[in-house]
Amino acid sequence: MAKSPHMRRAVRGLMPKNFMKALLIGFGNVGRTLVEILSDGGQYCKLKDLNVSIIGIITKNHGSLVNSRGIDLIRALSEFRKGNFAAANPDRCDLDALNAVKELEYDVMIETSPLSIEGKGEPAVTYVREALSRNCNVITANKGPVAFAYSELMAIAKDKGVLLLHEATVMDGTPLFNMARHCLRGARVTSLEGILNSTSNYVLSMMEAGMSMDQAITLAQKMGIAEKNPMYDLEGWDSTVKLCVLVNALCNAKITPFEVDRNGITDITSDQVQNALRAGKHLKLICKAKLDESSPRAEVKVTEVEARDIFSTVKGQGAMLKIYTDIMAPFVVSQTDPTLPDTAYGIINDLFEVKDHISLHTNKAG
């Protein structure tokens, strides 16, 4: 597939001066999909102006790659398919994430490591804090830092004049956070209502189709929708963490997952699902937050939804958020079944924001 000259140079590790240097923490599904998209300038022709160069890919157990002139992404992907970055790769090293964040030279850190609820978002919170403190922009696809330490981290970002972005944390690349930053100015978000977790929504949908919960979970795992241990989704933790990210970022409020009235779908029986269906209704795991004068109230709870309610149309892995403001009638943003490129696009959109920010800053300084 044809690549633009810029893209070709970036892929080969020869980086023009105006390229943005990115450090990638984690190389799981999301990180790899991001790199696949960035290295394919032919298919996604509108990405050719992004001008990003990955100068480090750091993994916990599969080695790391570092090259200040830009990593050969095609080679990285190809090696990783065999399990690890190759020992023969000249960029191969064993730098760990914390040292990479502290020592390498980069414009933006992209955090894609897994969320830890028990660790209250650590160690990612530390990585983000360190990067921001070094005047580097941060994009996180990991919900931990924004669910557990939003106000602290955002204060550092403001102080340092850099961005902390997280579009991919909720509903993947579907515009939510950047949309709110740019398109809801002057409006105050007063409450939120949504279906945010795909696994639990998929399981409830399959139970409506006649499966038992166990059968539905097994199917979801087979299809790659649910994790091996799906309890994080089924007990409502994923929904809770996402709701916190939304409340923190859209409502300028302060809440952490342990303050949410959290319920999951684990106690729901086939009978309950079928009884609702016979009454023309649907059981959905609904997230709700209301901003009062004092503090936000937030809950995650299975709720009976009318057939013609818009939330009833969220099928399979879809997600939906209804946003209430002080000035407009409520509006809804919804995504249909997302795939990995959807999540990676959330990061890409954030990279465009960082690019603008850097360019503005450079122009002002010069």
Next chain:
Amino acid sequence: MAKSPHMRRAVRGLMPKNFMKALLIGFGNVGRTLVEILSDGGQYCKLKDLNVSIIGIITKNHGSLVNSRGIDLIRALSEFRKGNFAAANPDRCDLDALNAVKELEYDVMIETSPLSIEGKGEPAVTYVREALSRNCNVITANKGPVAFAYSELMAIAKDKGVLLLHEATVMDGTPLFNMARHCLRGARVTSLEGILNSTSNYVLSMMEAGMSMDQAITLAQKMGIAEKNPMYDLEGWDSTVKLCVLVNALCNAKITPFEVDRNGITDITSDQVQNALRAGKHLKLICKAKLDESSPRAEVKVTEVEARDIFSTVKGQGAMLKIYTDIMAPFVVSQTDPTLPDTAYGIINDLFEVKDHISLHTNKAG
């Protein structure tokens, strides 16, 4: 209600230096609601940073107000409730729109005059062209200029380094155009599908509830949803014009209303509506556009929609747009029953964009 000091000064016609000067063309429902919101710094506290001052309000038949230091908005609203701006108002003059656009000093022109299909968007197209040519930013709530002359006008805006914005033209203040500018960068919009006209959707909804079309139209008129002459909505013109605005702005394609395969709801019978309902379906006026390599194909047509299709949930005056891109699964933006503040907020969001643009430009020059 308490007002910020800035707002109070603006209302009284004493404008600090960093205020953005706005010229308002038209003072119908939308223009008046905008001015009501802008003059109420208490209720909408997040608007206090907008720093806009209206230096001219131009009407066709009710006189005009001009004051380079800012018009007294409270007085303007109060006078207009009696039919015209008062002869005793020191700012009162009889400047017409074209001369105002050509001669006054302003940073942004806000065009809220009615759309003319027969006139192919004129005279608003001329006002917009003149303002842009004078290096002034333009916000239009009038769909005419963007449906009929998008590419010409956008080329002038680019050449002059100013903005041409139109968030309020489709789905009021619900984020669509500014969302796409900021949040879909690097993605290519490949097709669109939507319910865009509230009157026809309301009439179809009432026919489902058992009314005849005539009864539904009369009710819609009583409720202020439909115009005295509702044919523009019922024959699909409003949907068509909105679809053109979307195609021109989101897909970077070139289409005008006369190139759309346009159908309205006028031929739909109660029997058709009820038959669909008995089959568990809903008749909806659906707008569709597909971007091929060559040119866009667009149609507006009554379509049978499945009960659990998301379009079925658009009730009353709601609207919905489904956006397909090359990189993500499709996503949906939808609004529930909008009121006048919704439309005015579209303009307010554009004003924030213009403010940023001016501030950036000023910083660069300085």
